[in-house]
Amino acid sequence: MARPSNRTSLRIVIVGHVDHGKSTLVGRLFHDTGSLPEGKFEAIKAMSERRGMPFEWAFLMDALQAERDQGITIDTAQIQFKTEKRDYVIIDAPGHKEFLKNMVTGAASSEAALLLIDAAEGVQEQSRRHGYLLHLLGVKQVAVLVNKMDLVDYSADRFGAVAQEYRDYLHDLGVTPNCFVPISARSGDNIIELSRKMPWYQGRTVLGALDDFEPGAQPVELPLRLPVQDVYKFDERRIIAGRIEAGSLKVGDEVLFSPSNKTATVKSIETWRVPNPPADASAGMSVGITLTEQIFVERGEVVSHVKDAPIESNVFRARLFWLGQAPLLPGNRYTLKLNTSETEVTVQSIDKVIDTSDLSSAAADRVERNAVAEVVLRARGLLALDEHHRCAATGRFVLVEDFQPVGGGIISMEGYPDQRALVTRRATNLTAVGHRVSAAARSLRNGHKGGVMWFTGLSGAGKSTLALALEERLFAKGYHVYVLDGDNVRGGLNANLGFSPEDRAENIRRVGEVAALFSDAGFLVISSFISPYRSDRERARAAAPEAFHEIHIKASLAACEERDPKGLYRKARTGEIREFTGISSPYEEPGAPDLVVRTDLLAVEECLSELVTYVERKFAPDL
């Protein structure tokens, strides 16, 4: 009888700087564990002799002609390998910088990594970059192998120095390696057995390090995430198909689809050729479900429970690695592949580029090929996403340009709100009343059209000063005008809101709705709020699409900080105020404002006169 089929297997990637001995290590591991196919040893020997070289282990992995001739690994090769404990799939990733995309391909699907460093050459650029990328790609288990110990006379001091340097680097990344092993892949030291040439080392062998790795477990304990791959109607059933990326679901669960925000109940979990249909399913499974209610859903949505739903936002921060031939630039558009959705996104800003060799970061106007950076990406509509540290599978994405994947990144929402609450309509059966007084009739009586002058700008830019002066000036001219300002709404209408990103977004949503009602009533509303997020201002515009005027009250951050009328910047700098716009949370400048008023260049009276002229031009009644 054959052995049971559930012998475990583990995917391992081998990374490191070029020529630090990755392919040699694999050849050695295969040979020493008796995993080489018959005749392969002799074939490699013959191949080496034909080329006039000493026995070359690396030929085992480097199966391609081109690689043998150039002596470097081009792509990610994989082969299976066994120990007493389990099976391994070993992925040999190329060390050459230009082949980083192949290293990424190999490492992203691995559960653990062996990272090789040449004892003589020490820690090199790619040693660090690979360590950084393993971290970014989500490979949490790393054994560091200090190779070619034979070239440094098996020196304990040299091993200690290399290990310490790399340990410090990983520590700064927040990564704790599983172990450091001094080895010689070529001569077989500390691979399977402890080497007599290094009596000072009594730790794990490479084989021991491998067998100590834990297989990657499916995240069944996390909240449910089931990205919809497709909806099938092959027969009378309407099956929603996808793979559960996290959590679990069962028949009878109420589930939520994001970003469409629809809910439904799971009626069944469908299968083929299974005697008893399952009542539940969990992370890792490819499933199909049917729903009790007939709702329209499509590929790209994410199924979750109503509680612990994914975040909805049209903007997010990302730490990404860039593989594109052309640099990533602010304003560039790419296709975002997030779960099963595909959306066009624009690079709103590049916050910093990270130097993986010393982890320092610097401002930059572009991200070059093979670099790592922090950027802000924006989509037109809402996306369903997770922060990567909460749910890895639904908190990362790929960017595509001209059909090619050009980058990958992990998501953070630091400083950005979840917008779900803003778009969730809880009341149903609504019918808008039809007014019998038309907007034209109102504007004829009032002598001007209703509308919203939406002031946005940094704290201290002069929004309130200008709003109140403009109100006074327009009132004197006979306008029905009213200022909505932070303090007069936060005391009442928005008294239940604090200053978290979500509450600030809700604050602006309510102000936008109130402004729209005022505008409908024929008033000219001047709203004076920092309103730092584009998405919030777009929503306010959507509440009164025809009547909305976005006015950027603009002064440089330095000028505002210099003015600091309320002493808020000082408090933000000392950390007394957290999440202060412009300092510790983002201000997204308007992309195409209706008017820009430069308070750092013009005097108050000049600004006011610009505003009055604008109002008179835009709010005159149609005759």
Next chain:
Amino acid sequence: MDHLDALEAESIHVLREAFAKLDKLAVLWSLGKDSNVVLWLVRKAFFGHVPLPVMHVDTGKKFKQMYDFRERYSREWNLKLIVEPCPPIEQMDPTLPPAARSAARKTAGLNAALAKHGFQGLIAGIRRDEEGTRAKERYFSPRGIDNRWNLKDQPPEFWNQYMTSFPPGTHVRVHPLLHWGEIDIWRYSQREGIPLIDLYFAKDGKRYRSLGDEDITFPVASNAATLDEIITELETTKVAERSGRAMDHEAEDAFERLRAEGYL
């Protein structure tokens, strides 16, 4: 989830991605054990249906048992079967070694079929563990205008995001079994009760581990006459799976050349 369940779930995910993203898509059916598993997984992914055509590029030189198998199961599984011929050997590159030249017919037949049907995607049951060049494959492997595989400049593939859109005039090979091992195929076939051609089972001390054209495929020495015996044999063997496939071994780079031209 056990090992086979995990393999199956990954393959189903790949198949559903291909089906959702590619308009003109077909499954390649060589009648061998791997492509039978692919068809089985298609039926699992689509809840008993095979909602896409199944194409056999026929060299005309397969074993009789293989043709019998094709007739029987294309009916039983209700397949939309397409059979396409291969051009005669005289039209093949004469610089190739004999067996590789013979195998090249299949590539030519495949390319002709691609042109005829205008497929954007072909699902094929190759595995990384079969041999070196396949180890470097992607789940979604783009082919150029002339159907060539540019193995030195493949797109990155990570986090289950595949290359699913392509310049006009090119196509993609989809490889749902890429992460399976030979023994997994047998264990899964056993667990699921997937039918198999009897040439795989030993008779008179020989069996076929891999099936191709009758004239360039050779049996290996074996007494494994049942699924259990085959699995036990594979747990201990060191003989490579494709050792009986002549075109793999004629020259160091013969198979790589075949694959770059478009061979599976």
